[in-house]
Amino acid sequence: DVKVTQSSRYLVKRTGEKVFLECVQDMDHENMFWYRQDPGLGLRLIYFSYDVKMKEKGDIPEGYSVSREKKERFSLILESASTNQTSMYLCASSRRERNYGYTFGSGTRLTVV
Amino acid sequence: AQSVTQLGSHVSVSEGALVLLRCNYSSSVPPYLFWYVQYPNQGLQLLLKYTSAATLVKGINGFEAEFKKSETSFHLTKPSAHMSDAAEYFCAAANTGNQFYFGTGTSLTVIP
Numbered sequence: 001d002v003k004v005t006q007s008s009r010y011l012v013k014r015t016g017e018k019v020f021l022e023c024v025q026d027m028d029h030e031n032m033f034w035y036r037q038d039p040g041l042g043l044r045l046i047y048f049s050y051d052v053k054m055k056e057k058g059d060i061p062e063g064y065s066v067s068r069e070k071k072e073r074f075s076l077i078l079e080s081a082s083t084n085q086t087s088m089y090l091c092a093s094s095r096r097e098r099n100y101g102y103t104f105g106s107g108t109r110l111t112v113v
Numbered sequence: 114a115q116s117v118t119q120l121g122s123h124v125s126v127s128e129g130a131l132v133l134l135r136c137n138y139s140s141s142v143p144p145y146l147f148w149y150v151q152y153p154n155q156g157l158q159l160l161l162k163y164t165s166a167a168t169l170v171k172g173i174n175g176f177e178a179e180f181k182k183s184e185t186s187f188h189l190t191k192p193s194a195h196m197s198d199a200a201e202y203f204c205a206a207a208n209t210g211n212q213f214y215f216g217t218g219t220s221l222t223v224i225p
Contacts, residue, residue, distance in 0.1 A: 004156075006156075009154075040122075041217075042203075042215060042216070042217035042218050043203070043215045043218075088154075090156055090157065092157075094213075098207045098212070098213045099144075099145035099164065099207040099208075101145075101147050101159055101162055101205075101207070102157075102205075102213065103159075104149075104156035104157040104158070105156050106155055106156045107154065107155060107156045109154060
């Protein structure tokens with residue numbers, strides 16, 4: 001069964017900490033995405049990557065960075081976590097042609113205290 | 114520009130009743146359309162997708178959706194709701210320009 005795996009289901013971090021959210025896919029997909037999901041706001045794109053070492057800003061990149069050193073792995077980094085980054089984070093991947101659809105991971109619920 | 118509109122952020126149905134979740138897209142070119150389901154504290158799971166082969170698409174768990182070009186709609190239906198259908202549902206569209214758009218989601222409550 002093809003998968004997108006997010007390293008943590010639940011995380012609690014302190015304000016100011018550097019936080020790494022990891023995502024690995026085993027489908028050899030070119031594209032990978034990070035979204036955050038908040039009640040009433042739907043899915044908001046943070047960053048995406050269409051190739052190794054390539055990244056593009058999404059709609060809400062402020063306060064985040066990403067890394068894609070290998071095709072299968074896409075990391076989201078919160079340089080200095082803040083309470084307004086408490087959210088559900090979803091990783092997804094797709095083939096280069098996005099009309100085949102996205103495959104999502106199970107999500108990481110991050111709480112910043 | 115492509116956009117996806119889901120009418121009704123919350124829908125409640127009785128167990129055994131028809132489920133109808135509405136989705137409209139805006140585009141002059143028929144896109145590729147998707148419905149995803151999200152159970153509490155989980156990621157999104159693909160329910161079904163339309164890729165121009167047939168206008169009535171059947172998905173998992175008894176759901177289906179019909180593409181209506183004249184109405185620019187792709188509504189999701191299920192004849193008889195089950196308690197396990199309670200979840201958040203997202204409509205999404207992709208166009209030939211390789212853009213992908215999500216609706217804001219509809220939360221389905223099933224009343225016993």
